Amino acid sequence: MGKEVACGFHCIKAKNIGVTIGQDEILKNVNLHIHCKELTVIIGRNGAGKTTLLKALLGEVKHTGSIEFVDTKEHIARKLRIGYVPQSINVEKHMPTTVYDLFASYISNTPIWLKKDKKAETKIKSSLRNFGVESLIDKSIGDLSGGEMQRVLLAISTYNEPNLLILDEPISGIDKNGIAVFFEYINKLKKEHDMSIILVSHDLDLVEKYADRVILLDKTILKEGTPVDVFSSTEFKRVFE
Amino acid sequence: MQELINNFLGVLPFEFLNYTFMKNAFIAILLATPIFAILGTMIVNNKMAFFSDSLGHSAICGIAIGTLFGITDTNISMILFACLFAIALNMVKHKVAYGADTIISVFSSIAIAIGLAILTAQGSFNQYSNILVGDILSINWHEIVYLFITFVIVFVVWYYMFNKIHAISINTSLAKSKKINIMLVDDVFVILIAVVVMVSIRWVGILLINSLLILPAASSRNIAKNMRQYHLIAVAISMFSGLTGLIISYYHNIPTGPMIVIIAGIIYFITFGLKDKIKE
Numbered sequence: 001m002g003k004e005v006a007c008g009f010h011c012i013k014a015k016n017i018g019v020t021i022g023q024d025e026i027l028k029n030v031n032l033h034i035h036c037k038e039l040t041v042i043i044g045r046n047g048a049g050k051t052t053l054l055k056a057l058l059g060e061v062k063h064t065g066s067i068e069f070v071d072t073k074e075h076i077a078r079k080l081r082i083g084y085v086p087q088s089i090n091v092e093k094h095m096p097t098t099v100y101d102l103f104a105s106y107i108s109n110t111p112i113w114l115k116k117d118k119k120a121e122t123k124i125k126s127s128l129r130n131f132g133v134e135s136l137i138d139k140s141i142g143d144l145s146g147g148e149m150q151r152v153l154l155a156i157s158t159y160n161e162p163n164l165l166i167l168d169e170p171i172s173g174i175d176k177n178g179i180a181v182f183f184e185y186i187n188k189l190k191k192e193h194d195m196s197i198i199l200v201s202h203d204l205d206l207v208e209k210y211a212d213r214v215i216l217l218d219k220t221i222l223k224e225g226t227p228v229d230v231f232s233s234t235e236f237k238r239v240f241e
Numbered sequence: 242m243q244e245l246i247n248n249f250l251g252v253l254p255f256e257f258l259n260y261t262f263m264k265n266a267f268i269a270i271l272l273a274t275p276i277f278a279i280l281g282t283m284i285v286n287n288k289m290a291f292f293s294d295s296l297g298h299s300a301i302c303g304i305a306i307g308t309l310f311g312i313t314d315t316n317i318s319m320i321l322f323a324c325l326f327a328i329a330l331n332m333v334k335h336k337v338a339y340g341a342d343t344i345i346s347v348f349s350s351i352a353i354a355i356g357l358a359i360l361t362a363q364g365s366f367n368q369y370s371n372i373l374v375g376d377i378l379s380i381n382w383h384e385i386v387y388l389f390i391t392f393v394i395v396f397v398v399w400y401y402m403f404n405k406i407h408a409i410s411i412n413t414s415l416a417k418s419k420k421i422n423i424m425l426v427d428d429v430f431v432i433l434i435a436v437v438v439m440v441s442i443r444w445v446g447i448l449l450i451n452s453l454l455i456l457p458a459a460s461s462r463n464i465a466k467n468m469r470q471y472h473l474i475a476v477a478i479s480m481f482s483g484l485t486g487l488i489i490s491y492y493h494n495i496p497t498g499p500m501i502v503i504i505a506g507i508i509y510f511i512t513f514g515l516k517d518k519i520k521e
């Protein structure tokens with residue numbers, strides 16, 4: 001990442017995002033301004049469009065409006081690299097996919113069914129080491145715990161040093177210990193790698209504890225600000241009480 | 242080329258290779274079983290067994306429509322139709338939220354119905370009904386050439402695209418975030434299945450083609466610990482079932498296709514029994 005590290009002058013601006021699928025308007029007029037080194041948490045009731053918003057940011061669902069990655073110092077738009085940690089992945093117990101196979105299929109061109117790519121393996125190991133899961137490299141992904149899986153996915157999604165990391169309910173299915181460890185790593189990414197992080201969560205206690213900014217979403221942004229601001233707002237009470 | 246291979250096979254110390262139809266069948270099995278196995282690995286991973294089965298059924302519609310247009314080489318009309326069928330299924334699958342199995346079933350039943358209607362109306366159904374069970378001993382050199390081309394295509398695609406196919410099968414959004422063109426890769430994969438099913442269906446038969454795709458991979462999945470083992474074991478099981486099936490059918494006068502499937506089925510249950518011992 002070079003000189004981009006820890007400059008603190010990048011931000012991501014999403015203007016007037018709208019998503020309509022068929023007849024259903026799922027999102028309208030969503031404006032986001034996300035600073036680097038910030039953990040933004042999106043909350044809202046089921047069906048509020050949280051996952052759709054993430055998918056719009058990823059470019060996976062068609063949307064109106066624009067998404068820009070801006071260098072506020074130089075006032076130029078740059079190419080945005082996005083890392084994504086899905087809510088769950090398609091795994092079964094004992095499946096013949098190891099952590100190496102999983103990781104390499106996203107980053108290596110050497111076919112994983114033919115042989116191991118030694119160069120990629122070294123890179124994968126060092127990437128896994130950042131999250132304390134290096135020893136799992138030859139284990140079946142069906143046999144990992146929820147916390148282990150999540151850290152492997154973090155390693156994959158941050159492999160190319162993204163500017164924006166998007167996580168969709170990353171802590172469902174992880175025990176208390178695992179959650180604390182997980183947020184330690186999130187904090188580290190935020191501070192040391194200058195990343196903007198967007199996370200969807202249902203766990204309001206954790207949101208209060210770890211979020212820098214909270215966005216309350218229901219088709220559009222109802223309220224945004226610090227956790228304290230949002231949690232004490234009338235909009236919040238209307239949605240959650 | 243044909244003469245060279247036939248001469249070589251004639252030298253091998255197997256009595257059954259004295260006949261040309263057995264030589265052809267032998268070559269066909271050597272070419273087809275590895276590609277069934279490696280395509281099967283991702284069909285099983287993606288839970289697409291029903292999809293590949295329906296593709297097989299659509300063959301009858303491909304032949305029927307081909308006869309309407311006066312295409313005499315049924316291979317071509319079947320392959321073309323199956324590719325369109327596969328892409329159409331993929332498009333609908335990406336658009337519709339409810340179960341893919343329902344959609345597949347709708348498409349497949351319509352395809353069979355149209356195929357049967359046209360062929361019967363033309364009075365040519367009996368001419369093509371042997372495609373239901375297939376006959377490996379009737380395979381000719383022309384079809385072996387088709388099979389060889391398919392063999393090469395499958396390995397090339399698998400070499401260059403497998404990681405992407407695998408990445409998508411794990412999680413599409415994650416794949417998308419890594420800049421993988423999901424629709425393109427997915428379409429190439431289903432077209433590959435369509436082509437393989439169609440070039441093999443005449444001698445394997447509509448009723449059994451899916452077992453050859455599914456059984457070796459499913460057996461291998463029971464005992465393999467990583468992607469390399471998964472492929473290697475699937476190919477080994479597939480080739481073993483194919484060759485022993487051919488030999489047993491020759492000496493005991495049992496149809497070859499069913500014999501291959503019975504052997505692959507037995508191997509599946511053996512690996513199923515070994516599963517817990519090997520994986521714990």
